Amino acid sequence: MADTLTGRRRSVLQETRCQTCSLSSLCLPLALEVDDMDQFDAIIRRRAPLKKGEALFRQDTPFSSVFAVRSGSLKQVTTEGSGEDQLTNFYLPSELVGLDGIDEQRYPGTVVALETTTVCEIPFDRLDHLAESMPELRGQLYRSMSKELRDDRRMMRLLSRKTADQRLASFFTSLSERFRRRGYSPYSFRLSMARADIGNYLGLAVETVSRILGRFQTQGLVAVSGREVNILDLPALTRLAEEEGAH
Amino acid sequence: MADTLTGRRRSVLQETRCQTCSLSSLCLPLALEVDDMDQFDAIIRRRAPLKKGEALFRQDTPFSSVFAVRSGSLKQVTTEGSGEDQLTNFYLPSELVGLDGIDEQRYPGTVVALETTTVCEIPFDRLDHLAESMPELRGQLYRSMSKELRDDRRMMRLLSRKTADQRLASFFTSLSERFRRRGYSPYSFRLSMARADIGNYLGLAVETVSRILGRFQTQGLVAVSGREVNILDLPALTRLAEEEGAH
DNA sequence: TTTCCTTCTTGATCGTGGTCATGGCCCCAT
């Protein structure tokens, strides 16, 4: 009894329930009724915040859970054979991490916090069990995976058809849009990742990222100071990002 | 009654039941018991074969079904804004087409047959309904999507880190492996796609594809004649495909 | 503070692969 009370008090203090979470309109349980959300809530495991640089999980370790980002941000990095790392994704609050591990029951990449980050752990077998009786949850799970597929295709287009300038422009407009949807300013934000991460993600050398950032600055598209970004001309940036091909 | 008989006779003649399908060990219902497979079978819609160049569905049309390839092959092409097309995938028998349309309820690309091709249409709402009571089917659906996510990540790595030679080598080894899994020769096969398709898919100009194919030939890695391919040194090709970076 | 190390910027040079241009080939229709 004492335990239960302590448990409840702690969870309220940490605002760890889905119903009070500010991300609930974007996150997995978005379509659930109150009762269902309570059930969903009950399978979530809270975790101590990850410090910058800490790994949420490592490549090739057994898959057991997916994770919803609650605050902070992460990057997913895959190492293959003798080759160097490939950064395949950045994750922001409300996004689901680990879905690509279901198939082989191992995580295909290491996921690392870019800053202090908290996540909700969702054991996959229990999630699937709930999904059996909650069509809305099932639908939301399909949609999350489907959306990630679409985003991947967009990334392939970027990598195979866009110039370096267009890649950077796409990167900024995409980030801007993601911040907007989460209620933050779409014009002013702080990058949690290093230039090297951006380059790796976009298929560019760090030097190229630096150079183009400089050029964007002189063109009055953005104002960058370290990791602080101000988008000055979003329409122009969007145009640049969307016009494809070499010229 | 007459209708039922006719229906049953037709389906037997066309070998259109999952239980008699040679792909059943690779396809969606792979984990199902006999009874479940019959239920699954009942929601499948058979389709007249697509002729070369015909579209299975077009970009931005409403999503309603996913499709399992029964024979032949297809390509998925996305057109965006003013830009040119981007070929995002080739589909071979047993593979599932259309999963990236769930999220927005519209197909994000046009899918076109590369040769005479037959598919099984699986209405998604009925599939989901079945999945509710068949955990194995649900699992297989997750796995299909998860696998596609992993393949996409591999493609991103190819596009952002590999040289033209390594891309072509990867393309051949991947095709070879896919044929092998389907019971065909991994060494000798016919490409159903044009050079231009390969180039578009791999992020290379057609001319580059031609040139490198020529080089592979003189290096004794493959023998290519038109669309007929003979892989002569698979180990070397695999090594080339896997060693990443510029050198 | 000072130090040390990581991160970022800027410059110079070079190479891969894109672009443009031409010609051959294969397949199909008439």
Added chain:
DNA sequence: ATGGGGCCATGACCACGATCAAGAAGGAAA
């Protein structure tokens, strides 16, 4: 058989972005 058109191969040239190199700025710990 004879064009015609898509598909493919090869050559010449050039540009984008990688690589190499050096130095400046930022940030954490003593």
